[in-house]
Amino acid sequence: MTFQLLSRTVQKKIWDMEWRGLTPIQEAAIPVILEGRHALLMAGTASGKTEAAFLPVLSALDSSGQTGLGLDGVKVLYLSPLRALINDQFERVERLTDTLDIPLVKWHGDVSRSKKMSWLEDPKGILQITPESLESLLVNRIDDLARVLERVEYVIIDELHAFLEGDRGLQVQSLLARMRRYMRQEPVMIGLSATVGDPAQGQAFLHTEDPEAVAVVNPGDVKRQIFLQAEFFEKEKAGLPPALVRDLYDLTKDQKAILFCNSRGQVEELTHRLNELGRELGGPLYKPRYFPHHSSIDKGEREWIEEEMKTTKTPLSVVCTNTLELGIDVGTLDLVVQVDATYSVSALKQRLGRSGRREGQDSYLMMYATETEELVQAVAVTELLFDKWIEPAVPRREVYDLLFHQVLGMCTERSGLYQEDLLTEIAAHPVFAGLPASRVRELLAYMLEEDWLEVVEGRCILGVQGEQLVRSRDFYAVFQSPALYKVMHGLRLVGTVEANPLVQKGESLLLAGAMWEITDLDEQRGIVYVTPSFEGKKPIWLSGSRYLHPKIADKMYEVYTGTDDLDYLSPRAWERLQAARAVAAELGWERERRVIREGSRSVTVFDFAGTRRQNALARLLRGWFREQELRLTVKQTAFAVVIEGGDIEKGIGKKAVTAVGEILARGQEEKYLLMGRGMEPEKPAATKFAQYLPRHLQLMIEDEIERDVEGLREWIGGRKWKVER
Structure with missing residues (x-):
């Protein structure tokens, strides 16, 4: 029995906490980690992954006498992508360690310097840290590094999928390599994740030299019923349609729910509209039931709503961006809501996993779409989730x-x-x-x-x-952060808003669920002063580009051209999908062929190739037009390339796409990419530190991030086309 493998002290702790038993991931992980093997633990949200890692680790330390007076140095390094997640996990791990006399310290930007310096005098136990703080530790505490790192036996990386793709993950791998020179032994590597698309990538991340040495522990998700429905309400110029807000209010007013949005502005608008409707229907006794949660709201307010969600017994909902997508504990939920489609299957799985946390409880997800394209994308992402497909990570090479x-x-x-x-x-x-x-x-x-x-x-x-x-504070993070103004109401920090010319005295905005008027702007100190207002509008945040995986784009084309009956669509959503399919049929779309539609003044190539492949296609088209001395421009929408200009002629679309295929087949893409660049406006550096590099290296980085030439080569070679007029 797995329980018997744990040390007596850890067994007693489990009894004292009155656990009913171990979860499947804990049953599977404990023997593997106790054997000293590297492990990738894969299980859904709220499956007990944290305890699955720490129970055997603590047991091993206890059995070897490395607790209390026998503890010598830091034994466990726990890496997390979020400060808030460290704060949340600190409490969970502390409950396990309080009787073992193993110190637990969190180290990030919100922890006081005095606490950090006090711990550094005698570093031992478990260190919970973010990548940015680990970078700072390596750079600024040179004399302490050996004492902190030399006795580390375990490295636990939480939410591993958040590191598999992106610059932070590459930074973490580099930090791990730098740390090993201070360690006396190779640490046991443990990764935790709910949404790793390809386990082999997780294994390679944890142990680059020998990925197969990493055991994949995946007992499968606990069987539970998923209740999912998609609804449609047409978007209005003024914002979210009143019918959607009312439907959402009726659905959630007596529930405990998380409402996910794709932008901070939409979070603020929806929170405000729902509470306004509540006041309208409930009168002066109404108390707000909806609270916003995103990165621009003051940390103290975010922590307050997290605690309220965790402890409340009354109906309460939080409206958020992806800030609550990862494993921050907000207690059990009745319902998860998604407003407009997620951009990835991984995100949908993470969000769906926030409900159904209690044993035997089902998962409930309600999706709303406000545009036809959003509805089709929501269906595509959902169908891929049902197919158990998740985006594989694609790490950068030109780093x-x-x-x-x-x-x-x-x-x-x-x-x-x-x-x-x-x-x-x-x-x-x-x-x-x-x-x-x-x-x-x-x-x-x-x-x-x-x-x-x-x-x-x-x-x-x-x-x-x-x-x-x-020596600048901006050095430690490899991701780009926009310039921010602090928003102050008297002495209270409400949150932040991106610095841009639209933030002016006299303007009004919605922030932290309330309406404010800007009374003063101190640009030198970066402070916006506000007072409560009766009128407000969404603050404008500058959003980065969204990259859609080609598998999702292709699935959307399949939805448009398909005939499947989707029983999770409401009658209104089903009617809109049928109308969208009728339009697709009129445009000549067929499942096995992409369409080039010729007009008198433009040609539209409906590619549905995915963002990065389409970017490569557009650049190569521009290069070919330039070589042919054709006065043609190329514009892009999410799923189509539009060719316009004075040299439009019959058959130019098919001819141009065929030319791109031949360029790729001959391996001449660099020449045409370079020519195409000359027909585009110059962009700022693609990444935070690329701006300090020679221009040709900047362009190499930009090309890799924005354009997938190899993917386009494979895609266009197997594509059939038809021309419609």
Whole structure:
């Protein structure tokens, strides 16, 4: 029996907490981790993954006498993508450790410096930390690194899927490689996730040298019924349609629910509209039941609503962006609502997993769409979820910006490195090993030339520019954060709003579920002063680009051209889908062929190729038109490329697409991509640290992030086309 494998102290702790038994993931994970094996733990939200990792780890420490007076140094390093998740998990882990006398410390930007310095005097136990704080620790606490890291035996990475794709994940892999030089032994690597699309990618992340050494522990999700419905209400110019707000209010007013939106502005609008409707129907005794939660709301207010959701016994709902998508505990829920389609299957699975947390409880998800395209996308994402498909991670390869960042960090951490030693470490580094040695040398030469680095007594140390960048507070995070204004009502910090010209004195905005008028703006200090107002509108946040996976785009085309009856659509949503399919039929769309529609002044290529493949297609078309000296422009919508201009002629669409296919088949894409670039406006650097690189490296990074040429090569080669007029 698995329970008997745990130490007596841990067994007693489980009895004291009155657990009914171990969950499937705990039953499966405990023997693996107690054997000292690396492990990827895959299970749904609220399945007990955290305890599945910590129970055997704590038991192993207890059995070997590494608790209380026998504890010597930091034994467990727990990495999390969110400060809020660390705060939440701190309480859960503390309940397990309080009788074992194992210190537990959280280390991130919200923890006071005095607490951190006090812990550093005698570092031991379990360290919970974010990647950014770990970077800061490596750069700023050089003299303490060996004492903190040398005795680490376990590294636990929570929400691993959040790191598999994106710059933060590459940073984490680099940090893990840098840390190992201080450790006396190879730590046991444990990853936790509910939505890893390809377990092999998780294994490679946890143990690059030998991925197969990582045991995949996946007992399967607990069987539960999923009740899902999709509804449709037409979007209005003024915002969300009143009928949707009323329907949503009637659905949730007596429930405990999370309402997910795709933008902070929509969160604020929906929260305000729902509470206004509540006041209208409930009169002066109405108390707000809907509260907003997103990254621009003050941390204290976010933590308050998280605690209210966790402890309340009365109907209460939180309206949020993806801030509550990951594993922050908000207690059991009656319902999850999604307003407009998610951009990924992974996000939908995470959000669906927030309900049905109690044993034997079913999951309930209500989806609303406000545009036809949103409805079709919601159906496509849902169908892929039913097919058990999740987006695989696609890590970047042209990571010169991250190399620039990590070289500065490594040279600071090591108080300088001989250039050949630095090149040797880069060549063996799991993130940078695939970069051509010639380009790595070129980048180091550039950094020396531009005073990011300088050579003193043969060692590369920070130059003047490098010193300024590393010592700035903005150095530790590799993701780009917009400039923000603090929004103050008297002495109260309401939250933040992105700094842009639309934020002006006299303007009104919605923030933290309330209406405000801007009374003053201190641009130098970055503060917006507000007072309560009776009129408000959504504050304007500048949103980044959304990239749609080609599998979702292709599934949407299948939905448009299909005939399947979807029983989770409401009568209104079904009627709208049927109307959309009728329009698709009129346009000549067929499942097995993509359509090129020729008009008198434009040609529309309905590609449904996915964002990055379409970007590559558009760039290559521009390059080919330029070579052919054709006066044609290329515009893009989410699922189509539109060709316009004075040289429109019959058959130009098919001819152009065929030409792109031939360019890719011949391997001449670089020439045409370069020509196509000249017909586009110049963009800012694609990533935070790319701006410091030579221009040609910036362009390589931009091309990889925005365009999938290899994917387009495969896609266009197997595509059949038809021309409609």
